Amino acid sequence: MLRSGSLVAVAAALLAPGLAVGPSPDAALFVLAGARIDAGYAPYRDLWDQKPPGVYVLNSVDQRVLPWLDPWLVGWLLTVLFVGAAAVVFERLLRSRLGPTSAYCWSLVCLIGIASFPMALGGGLTESFAILPLVAALWAVVRSESSLRAAALVGCSLSLACLLSLQALPAAAVLSVAAVWQGGSRRGRTGRAVALLVGGAIIPLGVAAWLIARGALGDAIDQVLTYNAAYRNSASQAADLVGVASLLLAGLAIPAAVTALLMVRHPRSFDRLDWSSLAWVLAYVLYVAYQGRIYFHYLIILAPPAVWLAASGISWLAAHGRSPDRRIRLGRAALLAGTACLLAVSALTVLGLMTGIGAISKDRAKLTETASWIEGNTAAPATLFVWGYEPDLFLLSHRPPYDLYVSLFPFFTPGYSTPARFTALLVDWTKSPPAVIVESHAPAPLLRQASGTAEGQAYPGLGTLRDFVRTHYHRAATFGDFDVLVFITGS
Secondary structure, eight states: OHHHHHHHHHHHHHHTHHHHHOOOHHHHHHHHHHHHHHTTOOTTTSSOOOSOTHHHHHHHHHHHHSTTSOHHHHHHHHHHHHHHHHHHHHHHHHHTTSOHHHHHHHHHHHHHHHHSHHHHTTSOOHHHHHHHHHHHHHHHHHHSOSOHHHHHHHHHHHHHHHHHOGGGHHHHHHHHHHHHOSSSOHHHHHHHHHHHHHHHHHHHHHHHHHHHHTTOHHHHHIIIIIHHHHHHHHOOOHHHHHHHHHHHHHHHHHHHHHHHHHHHHOGGGSOHHHHHHHHHHHHHHHHHHHHTOOOGGGHHHHHHHHHHHHHHHHHHHHHTTTOSOHHHHHHHHHHHHHHHHHHHHHHHHHHHHHTTHHHHHHHHHHHHHHHHHHHHHSOTTOOEEEESSOTHHHHHHTOOBSSSOSSSHHHHOTTTOOHHHHHHHHHHHHHSOOSEEEEOSOSSOSSSOOSOTHHHHHSTTHHHHHHHHHHHEEEEEEETTEEEEEEOTTO
8 A cells, every 4th residue: 555655646746747837738628628518518519629528528527526626636636646546557567577676666667757747747638547547458458367347348448548548549459459369269259359349339339429419429520530630631740859759768768679679589488468568669659650740748658568668678687697698798788788878868858858847837927917817807707719729728717718719720720720710700709709819829820910921821811800800909918928809899
């Protein structure tokens, strides 16, 4: 109990910056979605976003359970619970192969990979919630009997992970195969496959029925499938962050590669846990390459299998430290020295990225000032439209979103955005304009000076929307990068 409790405490410590600087924009949107669901609105139909529905439902449930706490605090506590539980389950897996001390130390390494600020951004992200059902499914595949009940539970856990994050798809595919392919007769494998599919269909069918009842299934398909396909094709961001992501994982590279080479040379010496971890890593790397972009929070899904492979590699190197062959001893020493250097590089990279908390705190202060001004100078039912991506502004100002758009992604993503979206927005604003518009960071400005004429030409329909705002709004306050535009009564 002390060991498990300490892992949860470390998870809370690593996620603590989220309490100091507030939620990231994505986490704030998920918390806002939970609040909107509790208020009677439907996701996708009444709140646009491209993530699967699991994280919205999760935030809705936890806010109903703890209604007297701040919604973000509730979301943060839930993140600590999920991440800490994932670390506890992973530590149990490590103890099946390593000693108690080594297993605990490697579980701490995994915790840094899934809960430190550069990766988790203080909590609330979809990957932070999906990692627990994924690790639980891995544990079930390895430790449970090859029964129909176990296969159904694995399917249920994996479907939950995919409903929480699309990044769980490759791991879910790998673990599904591992759960079915556990030896035995063809009839037994067929039975496990059917049980896995049945177990995996329970939660998605329930969510689909809920979306149908709320009239939001068509919107969900459009935003989760259609938009994400356009988003993948819109631009590649892999080159921007892949170098830093490689530095973050550098400390695991050598021992993980040692394990992979040993598995190729002696495949029968390794079990389902080793092969599932290796397949998980390879499938996820291919999936990220397919997406054409990488963000640091993607590494949360990669951390457990990568740490397992690295732990196995270090264990093998330590076991062969007293080999009579001098070349083997020298090679082992060189690999261990290289691993130590790369671990230092990874640690320094994490610490370097942590320095960004200061800049985030300054932006957070301006955001809080903006929200305080809106709350103090507008009526409680005043609707708010944010020209940018600052979902937390709705939570801080206690002002409802004007419509379903709390981000500008659908307006500025090539392949999904159309001039008709700007036209429809202008029609709505003409009939019933939002009381307050906050202009922050956006692909194209609203009232601010444009950096070039190409911005207007790239988004047909934006010009008339700008003309409407210039005519009917005035800039009432400015806080850093946040301009508060208030509707001119009678205009």
